Amino acid sequence: MKTIIFWISICSILITTNNIYAQVKNAKTETFHVNGNCDMCKATIEKAGSKKKEAQVTWDAGSQSASIVYDAEKTNSDAILKRIALAGYDNEKYLAPDETYTQLHSCCQYERTLKGKEIAVVNSHQTHEQGHQHHSNDExxxxxxxxxxxxxxxxxxxxxxxxxxxxxxxxxxxxxxxxxxxxxxxxxxxxxxxxxxxxxxxxxxxxxxxxxxxxxxxxxxxxxxxxxxxxxxxxxxxxxxxxxxxxxxxxxxxxxxxxxxxxxxxxxxxxxxxxxxxxxxxxxxx
Known part of the structure; x- marks a missing residue:
């Protein structure tokens, strides 16, 4: 049953992804595991990873997966996953900073199952540009x-x-x-x-x-x-x-x-x- 639900979720993401292609030029699509729990997680993950006319993230709670459509001439999946981790959500490539995870709403504090040396922990000083953007958007x-x-x-x-x-x-x-x-x-x-x-x-x-x-x-x-x-x-x-x-x-x-x-x-x-x-x-x- 879980397998059926997983594939239904994946199909749903693919349908949504096709609609996004028209919004992002030079579109390349990749799917990654991203941890989360609820609709609040969905809103935060998608907002953190998406950029107008550059990248669009669609996250599904059932499959714990994010479909990322991005302009390959402007960005890459690594940068997008890093932004998602900085927002508090572990994924295949990056773990969220512990202090960011603990600040998530209680319903958003998912079980941190992604562990391993191959997954780098993102620290706020690693991405000056991300920090500058965060500051400029504070208001x-x-x-x-x-x-x-x-x-x-x-x-x-x-x-x-x-x-x-x-x-x-x-x-x-x-x-x-x-x-x-x-x-x-x-x-x-x-x-x-x-x-x-x-x-x-x-x-x-x-x-x-x-x-x-x-x-x-x-x-x-x-x-x-x-x-x-x-x-x-x-x-x-x-x-x-x-x-x-x-x-x-x-x-x-x-x-x-x-x-x-x-x-x-x-x-x-x-x-x-x-x-x-x-x-x-x-x-x-x-």
């Missing part, structure tokens, strides 16, 4: 990272509901509450700040309801309402990776419900394995 990242954390914990909560695991859902909802409480208003634009202030009380209350619900059915009802409240924020403040606004027409006796996902592939959080692929993409938010 931009500061504006997005806090809300990115909020949404990252939301995506982890969604994954727990897909797996029909109420205990993990409770844990992730607690993490979401912490992210909501730590969100700095000064990092939001005037427009986004106003939307947040209009929604934050209900967002907090709905998240608390998930924490206090031991029944997966109740958690899913609150999650449906929570998703509706977060949608305008994502629209006004797009994340580093595309977000898919998806719909399940069957939930609540045909009333239907929506949710947000970093994956275009439907994985239904309202029914889990009972109706995993039930639903459709309503909107792609870039």
């Amino acid at each position: 931009k990242k500061a504006e997005s990272n806090t809300f990115q954390t909020v949404m990252g914990t939301y995506f982890s909560l969604k994954d727990a509901l897909v797996s029909s695991d109420s205990k993990v859902a409770t844990s992730q909802a607690k993490s979401l509450l912490q992210a909501i409480e730590s969100l700095k208003m000064t990092t939001l634009s005037t427009k986004v700040h106003q939307i947040w202030m209009d929604q934050v009380k209900e967002i907090t209350a709905l998240t608390n309801n998930i924490v206090n619900s031991s029944n997966i059915a109740d958690q899913r009802k609150h999650f449906a309402a929570l998703s509706t409240k977060l949608y305008p924020m994502v629209k006004a403040s797009p994340l580093a990776s595309p977000v898919y606004y998806q719909n399940c027409p069957m939930f609540e006796n045909g009333k239907g419900a929506n949710w947000l996902s970093l994956n275009e592939e439907i994985k239904n959080p309202f029914y889990g394995s009972k109706m995993m692929t039930c639903g459709s993409v309503k909107e792609k938010i870039n």
Whole structure:
């Protein structure tokens, strides 16, 4: 069964890769093992490795693999994998610095299985250019990272509901509450700040309801309402990776419900394995 899932994941990556070819000139494609856990990992890995018109990374959690399409005249896979490692994610060629790994969100701290002398540990002083680029983009990242954390914990909560695991859902909802409480208003634009202030009380209350619900059915009802409240924020403040606004027409006796996902592939959080692929993409938010 695991073998089947692996090859399905690889096929999905290949389909996505074909679409990317048109965006990257002199395109060369390679696939590498990259460790990670969740949708937050996916967003970070893809953002770290990708560069507009130069490189595009597509990471799949199921196969733990990253398909890298890059302009062979401008860069190489080594440089891309180094950036991914510097972001905290071990891969075939480079291990992330220990201090970077420990700073990852708890749900992103994957099991570090890639070990060996042939895999070099990336240190921040090794890539002056990478450090300079990081410095020049500090302000931009500061504006997005806090809300990115909020949404990252939301995506982890969604994954727990897909797996029909109420205990993990409770844990992730607690993490979401912490992210909501730590969100700095000064990092939001005037427009986004106003939307947040209009929604934050209900967002907090709905998240608390998930924490206090031991029944997966109740958690899913609150999650449906929570998703509706977060949608305008994502629209006004797009994340580093595309977000898919998806719909399940069957939930609540045909009333239907929506949710947000970093994956275009439907994985239904309202029914889990009972109706995993039930639903459709309503909107792609870039």
